Amino acid sequence: MIPVSEHRYRRRAQFAEVDAARIVHFSRYFRYMEEAEHALWRAAGMSIMPPDHTVGWARVGASFDYHAPLRFEDEFDVLIRIAKIGGRSIRYECTITRGDTRIATGTMTVVCVAERDGGMVSTPIPPEIASRFTVSAEATA
Amino acid sequence: MIPVSEHRYRRRAQFAEVDAARIVHFSRYFRYMEEAEHALWRAAGMSIMPPDHTVGWARVGASFDYHAPLRFEDEFDVLIRIAKIGGRSIRYECTITRGDTRIATGTMTVVCVAERDGGMVSTPIPPEIASRFTVSAEATA
Amino acid sequence: MIPVSEHRYRRRAQFAEVDAARIVHFSRYFRYMEEAEHALWRAAGMSIMPPDHTVGWARVGASFDYHAPLRFEDEFDVLIRIAKIGGRSIRYECTITRGDTRIATGTMTVVCVAERDGGMVSTPIPPEIASRFTVSAEATA
Amino acid sequence: MIPVSEHRYRRRAQFAEVDAARIVHFSRYFRYMEEAEHALWRAAGMSIMPPDHTVGWARVGASFDYHAPLRFEDEFDVLIRIAKIGGRSIRYECTITRGDTRIATGTMTVVCVAERDGGMVSTPIPPEIASRFTVSAEATA
Numbered sequence: 001m002i003p004v005s006e007h008r009y010r011r012r013a014q015f016a017e018v019d020a021a022r023i024v025h026f027s028r029y030f031r032y033m034e035e036a037e038h039a040l041w042r043a044a045g046m047s048i049m050p051p052d053h054t055v056g057w058a059r060v061g062a063s064f065d066y067h068a069p070l071r072f073e074d075e076f077d078v079l080i081r082i083a084k085i086g087g088r089s090i091r092y093e094c095t096i097t098r099g100d101t102r103i104a105t106g107t108m109t110v111v112c113v114a115e116r117d118g119g120m121v122s123t124p125i126p127p128e129i130a131s132r133f134t135v136s137a138e139a140t141a
Numbered sequence: 142m143i144p145v146s147e148h149r150y151r152r153r154a155q156f157a158e159v160d161a162a163r164i165v166h167f168s169r170y171f172r173y174m175e176e177a178e179h180a181l182w183r184a185a186g187m188s189i190m191p192p193d194h195t196v197g198w199a200r201v202g203a204s205f206d207y208h209a210p211l212r213f214e215d216e217f218d219v220l221i222r223i224a225k226i227g228g229r230s231i232r233y234e235c236t237i238t239r240g241d242t243r244i245a246t247g248t249m250t251v252v253c254v255a256e257r258d259g260g261m262v263s264t265p266i267p268p269e270i271a272s273r274f275t276v277s278a279e280a281t282a
Numbered sequence: 283m284i285p286v287s288e289h290r291y292r293r294r295a296q297f298a299e300v301d302a303a304r305i306v307h308f309s310r311y312f313r314y315m316e317e318a319e320h321a322l323w324r325a326a327g328m329s330i331m332p333p334d335h336t337v338g339w340a341r342v343g344a345s346f347d348y349h350a351p352l353r354f355e356d357e358f359d360v361l362i363r364i365a366k367i368g369g370r371s372i373r374y375e376c377t378i379t380r381g382d383t384r385i386a387t388g389t390m391t392v393v394c395v396a397e398r399d400g401g402m403v404s405t406p407i408p409p410e411i412a413s414r415f416t417v418s419a420e421a422t423a
Numbered sequence: 424m425i426p427v428s429e430h431r432y433r434r435r436a437q438f439a440e441v442d443a444a445r446i447v448h449f450s451r452y453f454r455y456m457e458e459a460e461h462a463l464w465r466a467a468g469m470s471i472m473p474p475d476h477t478v479g480w481a482r483v484g485a486s487f488d489y490h491a492p493l494r495f496e497d498e499f500d501v502l503i504r505i506a507k508i509g510g511r512s513i514r515y516e517c518t519i520t521r522g523d524t525r526i527a528t529g530t531m532t533v534v535c536v537a538e539r540d541g542g543m544v545s546t547p548i549p550p551e552i553a554s555r556f557t558v559s560a561e562a563t564a
Binding site (some may be wrong): 021026030034049058059060061062063064066 | 443444449450451453454457472481483484485486487488489492543
């Protein structure tokens, strides 16, 4: 199987995601980015949280810059790319577009964690997971 | 400790809870009712999900009738009452008011469950929990 | 155009919709039902909130009975049916299924409203909207 | 009235905000930061969206770094500070703590906008708003 470096996830803005300013609430973009992340994992033949999971993926940083609003029932694309894979972390970049309009650009860094003594500690990314992903040549950072 | 039969929970409507019609989205009321439920449990000296929990509380039914809207920054009261306690279930009634205005009335029925073989099965309410609650004389059903 | 009486909407359970019990939070079902409602309107050739809307659709009642849980990444169907059309209101029925498993059954009653003096008052359903819908023969109430 | 430069907002983590990893979902922090922003405005004697508002506050950037998780029913503080006030924008810094534990640090930049021709354009911050705020001496950027 060819390693996956990016995924395009299509979504429609739902009514409950739109706020009193009649645009999608800015916090929603982080959910769109995460939905795209999980779709990327499925495209790589995996679930990010299978029933028998031994590792989890703690978010250690996330950001978005907002360029143009999304409105109710807009269809848009969430393009997520792997910008970096470290021994214990993955950095994603994300671009949201509606047709030719650039809506928002985001980043998210996640760390591979395992449960220990009721808490979570960072742990090396299992090789069977790391081997399914590769850094995108289009990533900017 | 005197058993608890009801609890009044004070809340303010937040921006992200308001939809494009500039009123609180109808799905939010179910979260307000649940927040009040958990505040009721705390008022009874318990957490509904302590770290060492052995039982959970599956929702089997929930409803709301909406009488008047809530708007951004409105302060309101969520009054939750225990309407019925069975061997394995609790039925709550809920009234949301803003000052003298009746906003919404809801119900929620929850069943005590335990994990078994990866699923959930109903189980008797532990007596140390049941003893902390009593049916409200004000409940209508 | 043939009037529309029901619509089947396909959805996947997302991570942020799953709660600490690792099942979809019960309040989410009301959003699924509303998403299906809006997809029904699109299937009837309309938007429920077009940019130039003159009427809105206030929710006056909503309920769900929960039969089986949904888990992370489950794919499921939300079947929404028109159970009743009055002069100023529509009653929907909704059944959520995952394959052959019945997950939940819901209802929602909405009233056609127009803005007046900063508030909302009920108003007759415009005939150009009413003519696009018809009651489902499968509805139970 | 003395201009306001920061505000401490107290919150409790609610059940529906906790995800399948049993920690508060990372997207929620952006809502906590916004709730604190609106509490800061109230502390300054204003609403960020009064019924007769002529300007709005578009989010143009937001970020969080996550240091430690929040769990169900945790009580925590959201400290929001004004880091910069420009002619048309405000930059906030935000620190979330639970007791002595640093949970997360965030930033948010908002631009003052007015509606024009159905869209939004940036506009100078009205002086009666700008005069109520001042930059915090504690802000880092």
